[in-house]
Each structure stands twice: as C-alpha cells, then as structure tokens.
Amino acid sequence: MDLDxxxxxxxxxxxxxxxxxxxxxxxxxxxxxxxxxxxVLRLNKNPFINKFAYGYSYLFRGTPLLVQIFIIYFGLxxxxxxxxxxxxVILKEPYxxxxxxxxxxxxxxxxxxxxxxxxxxxxGIIEAGKSLGISNQIILYxxxxxxxxxxxxxxxxxxIILMMKGTSLASTVTLMDITGVAKHIVSTTYKPLEVFLxxxxxxxFMTFIIHNLxxxxxxxxxxx
Amino acid sequence: MDLLTFxxxxxxxxxxxxxxxxIAVAIAAMLIGFLxxxxxxxxxxxxxxxxNFIGNTYTTVIRGVPELLVIYLLFFGGSGAIMYVASIFGxxxxxxxxxxxxxxxxxxxxxxxxSTEVFRGAIQSIDKGQFEACKVLxxxxxxxxxxxxxxxxxxxxxxNLSNVWQITLKDTSLISxxxxxxxxxxxxxxxxxxxxxxFFYSFAAxxxxxxxxxxxxxxxxxxxxxxxxx
Numbered sequence: 427m428d429l430d431x432x433x434x435x436x437x438x439x440x441x442x443x444x445x446x447x448x449x450x451x452x453x454x455x456x457x458x459x460x461x462x463x464x465x466v467l468r469l470n471k472n473p474f475i476n477k478f479a480y481g482y483s484y485l486f487r488g489t490p491l492l493v494q495i496f497i498i499y500f501g502l503x504x505x506x507x508x509x510x511x512x513x514x515v516i517l518k519e520p521y522x523x524x525x526x527x528x529x530x531x532x533x534x535x536x537x538x539x540x541x542x543x544x545x546x547x548x549x550g551i552i553e554a555g556k557s558l559g560i561s562n563q564i565i566l567y568x569x570x571x572x573x574x575x576x577x578x579x580x581x582x583x584x585x586i587i588l589m590m591k592g593t594s595l596a597s598t599v600t601l602m603d604i605t606g607v608a609k610h611i612v613s614t615t616y617k618p619l620e621v622f623l624x625x626x627x628x629x630x631f632m633t634f635i636i637h638n639l640x641x642x643x644x645x646x647x648x649x650x
Numbered sequence: 651m652d653l654l655t656f657x658x659x660x661x662x663x664x665x666x667x668x669x670x671x672x673i674a675v676a677i678a679a680m681l682i683g684f685l686x687x688x689x690x691x692x693x694x695x696x697x698x699x700x701x702n703f704i705g706n707t708y709t710t711v712i713r714g715v716p717e718l719l720v721i722y723l724l725f726f727g728g729s730g731a732i733m734y735v736a737s738i739f740g741x742x743x744x745x746x747x748x749x750x751x752x753x754x755x756x757x758x759x760x761x762x763x764x765s766t767e768v769f770r771g772a773i774q775s776i777d778k779g780q781f782e783a784c785k786v787l788x789x790x791x792x793x794x795x796x797x798x799x800x801x802x803x804x805x806x807x808x809x810n811l812s813n814v815w816q817i818t819l820k821d822t823s824l825i826s827x828x829x830x831x832x833x834x835x836x837x838x839x840x841x842x843x844x845x846x847x848x849f850f851y852s853f854a855a856x857x858x859x860x861x862x863x864x865x866x867x868x869x870x871x872x873x874x875x876x877x878x879x880x
Contacts, residue, residue, distance in 0.1 A: 484859075485855075485859070488816075488858060488859045488862040488863070489820070489855040489858045489859060489862075490820040490821070490822075490823035490824075490834070490858060491820075492823045492824060492826070492834060493823060493834065493851055493854050493855045493858060494855075496834075496837075496838075496847070496851045496854075497847075497848065497851040497852060497855065500841065500847035500848075500851065501847045501848035501849075501851045501852065502848065504845075504846070504847055504848045505848065587713075587714070590716075591714075591715070591716040591717065592716075593716075594716035594717075594718045594719060595718060595824075597718070598718075598827070605716060605718055605719055605722070608719070608722075609722065612722075612726060618722070618723065618726035618727040618730065619723070619727045619730065619731070622719055622722055622723040622726070622727060623723070625719055626711075626715045626719050626720075626723070629714065629715045629716055629719065630710075630711060630714045630715055633713075633714035633715075634714070
C-alpha cells in the first residue's frame, strides 16, 4: 500500500466527486420531469399514448446504459443534418451527451416507479375526496401526488443510488468524474489497488449519505 | 444491411459470436454470483455478529460502488494481487489472467451481492412455523432445507432473480473496457472501421433488447413451473 499516493490523490478525487455530483443532480432533475411525464402518459386510457410510453421505458430499461451513452455521443453526432440544428449544442459536448443519456435512462426507471405508486394508491382515498366534493384537480395535486411521492420514496432512493453508480460511465466518454480521474491517476502511477479502493470509498460514502437522506425523508413523510 | 452479412465482407458473424460471448459471460457471472450468495446468504442470516458483519459488508460495499470501478479494480489490480500471492509461494513469473475470467468474476461478484439479498429476503419471508415444524418432526438439517425450505424459497426468489439476471446481462456490456470481444466491444470495433457508429450501436441495443426479451419469456415459464399449487 502506497499511502503517500493515496494522500496525494485524495483531493483530486474529491474535486472529481463534484463533477459526479453535478452529473447526478442535473440528470436526476431532468429525469424526474421525464419520468413524471411518461408516468402520466402510461396511465392515459388512449392505447397509442399508453403503448408509446411503455415502449420508451422498455427500450431504456432493456438496454445497457453504456449503449445509450455511445449511441448519443458517437452515433447521433454522425448524422449530418443534426449538426445544423440546435441539438448540436448538446451533442458536441460529451458532458451534455452523458447527461442526456443519464436523464433519459433514469426517466424511464422513474416513470415505472411513479406509475406503480399511482396505481397502488388506495381507491378509498380518492373516493373520500370525491365524496367531500373536492374537484378532480385538487384531488390530483393535494391527494394523489403527495401519496404517490411518499410511496415511491424507497424505490426512488434505490434509483438515485443506481444512477450515482451509473455516472461512472461518463468516464468512457472522456469526462473526468471520480472514475475518470482514478483511471487517469492509475495510468500514470500504475498503482491500481490504492487509487481504485480510495475512489470506491468515496462512492461508498456518497451512497451512505444518499441512503440515510432517503431514510430520513421516509420517516418525515410517513403516514403516522 | 450490407454491413450485417456473414463472411469476410460483413459484420454479421462477428456480431453473432459476440452475442454468444455476452450470453456466456452473463451465465458464468450468474453462476459465480450464486456461489457467492451460497457463502454470504448464511452469513447474513447468522446470529453471530461477526459473521453477520462480513455478510453485510459484502452486499453493502458491492451495491454501493459503481460496477465499472469493480471491473477496473479486478482487471488492473487482479493480476497484481495474484502475482503477490504467487510470490509468497515462490512463483515469480508474470501471470496474466484472461479477460473472460476477470470479466465473469467481476460481474459475478456484483450479481452475487444482488442475489444474496434476494435469497436472504426469500428465506426470511418463509413462515417461521415451517422451520419449527421441521424441527418438531425431527428432520435432518440438510433434508429439511432441501425438501421444505428450498422449494418455497425458489418460488419467492425467482421473480427477483429475474431482475438480477437482467442487471447481470446489462452489466456485461461494461466488460468491453477490458477488451473482451462481446457485443459492445465488437460494435466498437465495427463502428471504428466502418465509421458508422450510429448503425452498430443501435444494432447492439437491438441485440440487448432481444436478449432481455427472450430471457423474460423463459423466466416467466420457470416462474409458472415453480408456482404450481399456489
């Protein structure tokens, strides 16, 4: 064990952790919007809209995240006419390519989580609202959405952790997140054990924080 | 479509063999994962605090660290670690471990952590009365486990194991960083030499979709078989 190397690389990895956190938070926020949109589409009665939303989530949950990143980063940049549209602003930057792949991916998983949360709301709660003469819109905003959010918290917490692990794939498209920096340090020092263990420790710490945050939220918003 | 013909001009046969490689890695990893869960599930269920701690550490650490990092650690650090162990026994030659082994072991360690959790959950949700009844009837330990607990556990575990299988199958794409020629790596090579990444990566996505679709159908059958009588 080369302790000096670990001490030297620790601050580098910590600043890379900021990149990881940025990637994670931006893609989670966009993914939440996408997830919410597609969850609503999934619950739509129109079979076409319904199937479309199902197809989206099937496509993104059935293929590896790595393929999705590569299609967006290497594949879409190849189409000539895309380069003259505004999409090129996103596609020419690996940073935004990675974020769009992460957001689309987590959006698919989030839509499934939210859909099942909406579907498992007890009909009695909604009926109670209706019998009290509350309008449908208020029932949606004040009853269905809060209950659904509470119910999807544990599953969404898992999704956040999965996504945090997923951001390590950003290193394959030249981004310098924790994994990217760790790999760079290893390629110059050839001490894989020390550096990767340290990087793993930082990831583990982040998982720990997210896990406890979700637990706290679950307790705070429990039904009791 | 010309790009997909079999033979020397197209990439069809290469991608076909790459798909077989992906399946092979996924199955090997799943089996290695079962071996790991065979060791760690009893540890997690044990009453001994120390054994319990070891079991929990394994599942927590592996599920909290990116898969890519585990693969890097094993791929770059693995041969070094093995050489270190070998040097203790007086063997100083360079040892190279092949990419298939490292890949399957790395993915196996990851999938093992997930299947450990699945088996633990399944055993814990079996009614306590079942264990007590077996003890009262004086069954030997391995018989009551094989004949009473195991069938019930499998029924409860299969739906979740199917998720683990899907995760494992998708994780095999990460092995491409080690140079093992599976779907992702082959698409990368093909995309590089034909300069048509969009086509080949999309085709890779289709291959993965086909694999996940077929395995879901097979698992549904298995599930039906094990839930007979319920």
